[in-house]
Amino acid sequence: MRDHVRVVVQGQGRRSRRSGLAQVLWAAGELAVTAGVVVLLLVVHQVWWTNRQALHAAHAQVRELESEWSSAPASVEPPSADPSAGDEAVSGGDRPSEGSPEGSSEESPEGSSRGTRSGPAAKTPPREGTYGILRIPRLGVAVPVAQGVDKRSVLDKGYAGHYPGTAQPGAGGNFALAGHRNTHGEPFRYINRLKAGDELIVDVKGKRYVYVVGQTLGETTERDTGVIAPVPRSVVKPEAGYGEPGAYITLTTCTPEYSSKYRLVVWGTLKG
Template sequence: MRDHIPVVVQGSGRRARRAGPVGVLWASAELTVTVGVVLLLLVVHQVWWTNRQAAAAAQEQVQALERSWGQDPAPDGAGAADAPDLPEPAATETATVPVPVPAPAAPGPSRSSRPAAAPPAAQRDRAYAVLRIPRLGLVVPVAQGIDKRAVLDKGYVGQYPGTAGPGERGNFALAGHRNTHGEPFRYINRLKAGDELIVDMRGHRFTYVVGKILSETTERDTGVIAPVPRSVVKPDQGYGEPGAYITLTTCTPEYSSKYRLVVWGTLKPS
């Protein structure tokens, strides 16, 4: 009967001792990759998917408004905006100003430059008009207020509380996202003096003409949405006489909310 001869494997203890740290490093690497993939998916969801959803919903709202007005909807693709991240002014900027809320006028296919009557308070945060910017191929609904969840994140353009209604004397001031959530104002930096900004309501069309562009100002420059719009940060930028103005505001540079980009226009005589 043969004696059992034990076999000694050298170095196994050293490898065993290394297995602990190596295992931890391996697990850490796997966790890092997993977290990176999750973050990438979140970014894709935020930048791409929510953007598509908001843009599609906004175009459905435009078509719903046009149907309710009894007019033909815009051609397919007319509202596909290759075009607001949004300027998000502090809530106190307009909170103390009375809110004149524009609303649809009496039904009818005719268009005029007369301002419409104010709607009931129940219309707040609901789309009541359509903004068209031919140069950008932009067609987007306009709602009262600049609340992100209720208005801007839906892909809508929001009217600053306390500003004049479409066609009215004063400043019809709007905000919109520049990136994500439909990004209706993404390309307003491409607008030039003389470009038209068209606002449709039931039975009314108001055409504004771009006059001035403020490429950068602070988020608290409340002068840009004043009844006579003039920057309080750059006092040489803006207007000095009462009139009927439109103001478009959004964030700049892209994918940042550090500054605000402002486009001003004046109502075109009918």
């Protein structure tokens, strides 16, 4: 009678465990790749597609406004001797005070408060929606101007938003605007490149107002409401800004790029 030989295969359970671990790691890797692709698509949508959509729509709105105004071209009047007396936005800036902001001085502002205007300055709030066009020749920018600084209804459409409570175009005080620096048309992306003497042109129906860049503030907090006050002057950095009444324009946007931590500010005065 033959003896039965029993063969014991060692390591089979170990190999099985290794195989199971490999399958788990493979599945985890596939999930990580899938998640990465989804995140990449979201970034592409946010940074590229929404930007493309908003830019296209903003350009179409500029053309629509120009077409609407074409039947009533601007009529140039003699210079006036005295002007009429939403992340990119500055928080709490809807109702700037009428007096000089904290930290203002008696020093004369750069430039003149007297300006050349095509037609009288607007004295009443503009209609809802877009009502003007901001042109920045140095940057090749032409962007619709809308009332308010709400992200969804104004800034995310690629428009420049007019801070409620600030001056009307061409009027005495501070005509203050906010705009995106990145994504959603990014109309203010390169305003950090503006230099003293560059022109900022604001067109409304039948009127054109030309401002000249005088000062820039590279960084301030989102709560620095002094930058959009009637006499603009930073309350965070009091050395930046103006000290006398005039006709000003202010552009605000986020800084650094792809961040909303701080605000970048450009100021100009009505050309005279």
